Each structure stands twice: as structure tokens, then as C-alpha cells.
Amino acid sequence: MAEEIKMEIKRAPFVAVMVDETTDVANMAQLSLVLRYVTATGVKECFVKFVDVTSGRRADDLAALIFHFFEEYECSLDKVVAQCYDGAAVMASGLNGVQAKVKEKVPMALFIHCYAHRLNLVLTQGVSKLKECKVFFANLSGLAAFFSRSPKRTQLLDDLCKQRLPHVAPTQWQYT
Incomplete structure (x- = not known):
């Protein structure tokens, strides 16, 4: 390549x-x-x-x-x-x-x-003003952590969805 x-x-x-x-x-x-x-x-x-x-x-x-x-x-x-x-x-x-x-x-x-960074800045500013958005992104960030920290929950997710969530990793998204 x-x-x-x-x-x-x-x-x-x-x-x-x-x-x-x-x-x-x-x-x-x-x-x-x-x-x-x-x-x-x-x-x-x-x-x-x-x-x-x-x-x-x-x-x-x-x-x-x-x-x-x-x-x-x-x-x-x-x-x-x-x-x-x-x-x-x-x-x-x-x-x-x-x-x-x-x-x-x-x-x-x-x-x-970079326009992707500009978009991130715009979204960060917008989200920081809306309580509902803060809660949504906090829940979204915590979802993968919730399942990955328990073998029982991971197995439940495997059984129900036949798929795992990606591993928790720090991101550039800032929403608080």
C-alpha cells in the first residue's frame, strides 16, 4: 500500500x-x-x-x-x-x-x-449549556465501563446482543 x-x-x-x-x-x-x-x-x-x-x-x-x-x-x-x-x-x-x-x-x-477540532469545540460549548446533553454524554461514557467491569454483565451482554461494547478508552470529547 x-x-x-x-x-x-x-x-x-x-x-x-x-x-x-x-x-x-x-x-x-x-x-x-x-x-x-x-x-x-x-x-x-x-x-x-x-x-x-x-x-x-x-x-x-x-x-x-x-x-x-x-x-x-x-x-x-x-x-x-x-x-x-x-x-x-x-x-x-x-x-x-x-x-x-x-x-x-x-x-x-x-x-x-482542522474542522473536526472546530466541530468538537462547537459541540463542547453547546453541550456545556444543556443539562440533558451533559447527562446523555455522561451516561454514554459510563455504559461501556459499566459492562466491562463485571464478568457477569459482560456475559449478559454477550448472551443478549451477541456483541461486546468497545473497551473504555479516554476520548477527546469534552462535554462538561
């Missing part, structure tokens, strides 16, 4: 990179790297990989990782027209953030704030 993406990137006239950092359930910081590019059949978006960034989450470290990513996927910097991150200062700052570091080498790479 990586070789196919490399070939498509070589033929693509325009490429954008989307990067997001999160901490997984093992408390490891990881960066997700996604490429979005133009093909003969339209725009294609491909998740490429996760990279462990526990040891270096400064703007210089992350920008260097992005440039290494471009090299690894044989993406010429003159094709890069956009970069998309969340609003964290280390990523979005126009002075010393990742977007500024990328823009130094790739002046045409416009910064675009």
Missing part, C-alpha cells in the same frame, strides 16, 4: 498533509499522518501511519518529522499546498509553531485549522 501511495504522490500535482497528535490508552503520544492529494479520478485522502512522538513534541521535532515524512513518501515540497492541524499552539502558532516551520521551507503550504 505504501508503494502505491508513493506512486500516486509522484503523479499528483498537489498534496496536503494533515497531522494530529493524541495520547493513546498506554499514555504514549502518537502523531497520525494523513496525505490528501489529487489523482486522475479526483481527490484522495490516505491515512499513512502513526508515529510515536513521546520523546519529542516540540514544534522543531514535529516539523522535522513532517519533512522526513515527505521524503519517505517521495513528495516534492513544491507540490505541498496545504497543511492542516488542530489549534494547539505548538501546531498552529504562526510565529514558532509547526505551521510556521513548514511555511519557512514551503511558502505555498497554507495552514488550515
